[in-house]
Amino acid sequence: MNNFIYYNPTRLVFGKGTIARLSKLIPAGKRILVTFGGGSVRKNGVYDQVTKALEGHERFEFWGIEPNPSVETVREAVALGREKQVDFLLAVGGGSVIDGTKLIAAGLCYEGDPWEIVLKGQASAQLPFATVLTLPATGSEMNSGAVISRHETREKRAFYGTYPQFSILDPEVTYSLPKRQIACGLADTFVHVLEQYLTTTGQSRVMGRWAEGILHTVVEVAPRALSGEHDYDTMSDYMLSATLALNDMIRMGVTQDWATHMIGHELTALHGLTHGATLAIVACGTMRVLRDQKHGKLLQFGERIWGIADGTEEERIDRTIARTEEFFRSLGLSTRLSQEGIGEATIAEIERRFNAEGVAYGEAGNVTGAVARRILEACL
Incomplete structure (x- = not known):
């Protein structure tokens, strides 16, 4: 740590x-x-x-x-x-x-x-x-x-x-919130945790288990939060999960990513998409492109959150990414750029912006403009 x-x-x-x-x-x-x-x-x-x-x-x-x-x-x-x-x-x-x-x-x-x-x-x-x-x-x-x-x-x-x-x-x-806003809030919360959790293994058992607890809670409460039942305990868990996901509690002493967020910010700036909606699109693309770098944590994420423990390691990672995308779809959100009518012109502009700023995001500092392009292409 x-x-x-x-x-x-x-x-x-x-x-x-x-x-x-x-x-x-x-x-x-x-x-x-x-x-x-x-x-x-x-x-x-x-x-x-x-x-x-x-x-x-x-x-x-x-x-x-x-x-x-x-x-x-x-x-x-x-x-x-x-x-x-x-x-x-x-x-x-x-x-x-x-x-x-x-x-x-x-x-x-x-x-x-x-x-x-x-x-x-x-x-x-x-x-x-x-x-x-x-x-x-x-x-x-x-x-x-x-x-x-x-x-x-x-x-x-x-x-x-x-x-x-x-x-x-x-x-x-929260009882009066539209379903779409709740869905985007759940996605935002989930990806906030992933940005601090889905990096490298062996850094902190405490941070890992705290993060996994929030992820489990979001997955568990999502269907009822979207049902419109006005269940106080459900909305309490949702509300507190969103706060704890980004109050610095779960990132003490561990590396962080944030590449998904930085790419998502550009999609919002260029197209006006809601922040949580951009994260639902980009998160799985980040996993696909950086799967080797995040190999160990993807396996841990798959087993502890989605219960994926059988098959080869590569098969398990494939199923973990697919299961995560399925979760975002279950919220009623797009998981592909093409669903929002976004294509090559936007990808090229985001790559240009990253290069012009000279940035390199991610826990390894390797998400440059070229890598951002690959992530976005993996989201088409």
Whole structure:
């Protein structure tokens, strides 16, 4: 196991009725900017709960943080925050609203353009902020990262350094989510774990078993989460799995991949596909192309998650990849680029972008533009 430092200051407030605790969790006297997405919180009762909880607090609202939040929208929110002299932010929504709010929090402490923070990859300061999570998927409610798009140049990049002070997770708010959003959230959670787990064997038994526990849980709860039955325990497990998949808990001292995510970000930037949907397409292509490099872990993954223990090692790996693709299809998601009408032109552009940046992703640092092309070609 490699050396590591683990730090996570975010307080997790989990359970029924916890939105009402906002009034006590946010210090009195704060000028609050509450950020929202497109308005679904008005339909599912979350807006009313938040408004009631914040009675007596001075607050302002910013609406319109879009899926795959853009720096163009963030700039508008930063301008409003400065005008109103806010000193606390509350993100009410899913990962996109939270990611956008992270850049708003950093942008309000920065004199230049917020995109410069994204390009640096690290925020140097931020206003305090908190979240009310409505869509489990990204884990942004308990980590320091955010991913921001720039429409002007069709880019999508990550930056780090902004933790929420606290995050409220009430599983009942997930009852109104469309099936498609739940499916993408499940895929996002599953691949977040794979990026930290499906690398090399023998690094940490603890990290491996924790990761496998989350993978098993996602597979187990997926059918019922998609059934619309509004089962509290099921949605609790789904919601908490999404948080634990990316709060740094399962990657202590082990190598990580993230090539699938970086390729997926480009598909979102170029075609507007939902993040989780891109991961369902790219993940198995990554396994196919890097099967030799990930040989031992693919065998472990197949046996411990899918129960694949018979046959030659190569046969077992083939069945493991096929079973993973079958899982994504069971969520109702595309698993091939051709299903989304994406072909050679996009592959060439992503290869060009990787080469222009001089990047090399993956646990071995070998996913260059050429390898990204091979992965995408394996997803056709």
